[in-house]
Amino acid sequence: MxxxxxxxxxxxxxxxxxxxxxxxxxxxxxxxxxxxxxxxxxxxxxxxxxxxxxxxxxxxxxxxxxxxxxxxxxxxxxxxxxxxxxxxxxKTVKLDVLWGTSDPISLIDPKYAVRLRVRAFGQFGMKISDFRVFLTELIGAVGDDQIVKYDTVINYFKGVTVTKVKTIIADIIINQKISVLEIAPRLEEISETSQRSLSDEFERFGIEVVNFYLSSINFPDEDFETINKLLGEKAAFDIIGDNRYTVKRKFDVMETVAGNESAGGLAATGLGLGFGAGAGAAMGNTFANMPGSDMNTHPKGLACKKCGEMNDAGSKFCCNCGEKLIIAQIACYSCSTLIDENVKFCSNCGSSMMKKICPGCHKENKPGTKFCADCGTKLEE
Known part of the structure; x- marks a missing residue:
């Protein structure tokens, strides 16, 4: 030898x-x-x-x-x-260790109630902190070529890394009710939590996690298209209001049924008529409950808008709850739409219907007045 x-x-x-x-x-x-x-x-x-x-x-x-x-x-x-x-x-620090979820986390977004396939990606840095522990654990991994590369060790830790990060992300989305679309501001917090969670696992082998970064949480484009569709519908809901949006949706369904020729002949016609009758009744109820609708007026009396109690014709206040039954209407100074006299803003154009107080003489002026009718002082917009 x-x-x-x-x-x-x-x-x-x-x-x-x-x-x-x-x-x-x-x-x-x-x-x-x-x-x-x-x-x-x-x-x-x-x-x-x-x-x-x-x-x-x-x-x-x-x-x-x-x-x-x-x-x-x-x-x-x-x-x-x-x-x-x-x-x-x-002993040098390796900072470019990349990791990513090989398969997505399937979960329901708490805000949009849509099933999403979430993926996460990032990188971390590592170095040998206790060579005795590390070498004792790794001696058996040294092959005939006398070299153990980073890849050998990283491949093991990628499994535990992905498992722990998946658990942390799922906990935040499901238990803390954070939407995937709103999770970006939490990336730094998730990164720090992941590093603490992984440190003990790495230290068992004499390795220190120097830093840990979660750089991206995303999901497929087709899942995003589903959410975009919901956001579009929500925007319509916000613009036209609850009742009108409900009416629109019912018309959409009726249009779909009317255009459905798959059943054929009288069967399809019967289905359309039957559904139309039911939807028409529902539509009537919807319109009847909308503010300003004439359908609130019963042939034999007036229906209270607050409690629904029928009152005798000519009654000014509800006999059940005392609510005022007939509200005078005025024309909006901006668009001339008729609106209830006690509203603060026009339901059609949004103009303020509140009287303006003159800062000089304190006289009340009509909505939309630019100068005080009494002293000529310019009024605030």
Whole structure:
């Protein structure tokens, strides 16, 4: 067995190496050990990490390998041979470890009630913090080529990383009721929570998570189109109001049924007539409940808009709740639409119907007046 006088690892072209096992095992006192920057050399015997050396040139002797000396009882003096394994470990920080969900998280968005297939992507940084623990766990992974690359370790941690991040994201969306479309401001918080959750798992192998970033949470375009459709309908709802939107939706359904010729002949006609009758009744009820509708007037009396009680014709106040039955209407000064006299804004153009108080003489002026009719002071818009 050849005696090795110099132990050295020049590294490989890329920084992707993590552990390198020196090919020889027979050494003597006086052997030169050269450790490069960003490396640490560890002597291993019987599967145990013993003496270690940081960057620099070292001459092996009984003083700088005391644990190994005590274990194998090397005689003092001379160039006594001894056997051990030498591992070089990459101590530099690797910041470009990419991760992503290989399969989506399927969940229901709490705001839009739409099933979404959510994916997440990001990156993290790692470094070896406890070489003894790390090497003990990884010695069996060193193959015939003497090199363990980052990919070997990262492939394991990608599984636990994705599992924990999925759990955290699902908890925020489902339990905290945060919509996926509104989760972007929480990315930093999710990143910090994920790093804390993953740190214990990495530390079990002597690895420190230097940083962790969740750069994107998204879902397929077809899921986004579904939400866009809902947002469009919601916009219509906000613009035309509750009752009118309900009427529109019922007309849409009637139009669909009327245009459905799949049933054929009299069957389709009967379905259309039957549905039209039912929808017509529902439509009538809807219009009857809308403010200002003449259908609130019963042939034999007046229906209270508040409680629905029928009152005798000519009654001014409801006999059941006291609500005023007949409300005078006035024309909007801006668009001339007839509206109830007690409303604050026109239901057609939105103009204010509130009287304007003159800041000079405190006289009340009609809505829309620009100058006080009494003193001529300009009124606030």
């Amino acid at each position: 050849a005696i090795i006088d110099v132990i050295k690892f020049n590294g490989i072209a890329s920084r992707n190496w993590l552990v390198y096992r020196y090919p020889g095992e027979s050494f003597v006192f006086g052997t030169q050990l050269i450790v490069g920057e960003g490396q640490i050399a560890v002597f291993v015997k019987g599967g145990k990490a013993l003496d270690y050396f940081s960057a620099g040139t070292h001459t092996l002797n009984s003083k700088n390998i005391p644990i190994l000396q005590g274990l194998i009882n090397i005689p003092f003096g001379g160039r006594t041979p001894f056997t051990a394994e030498v591992f070089f470990i990459n």
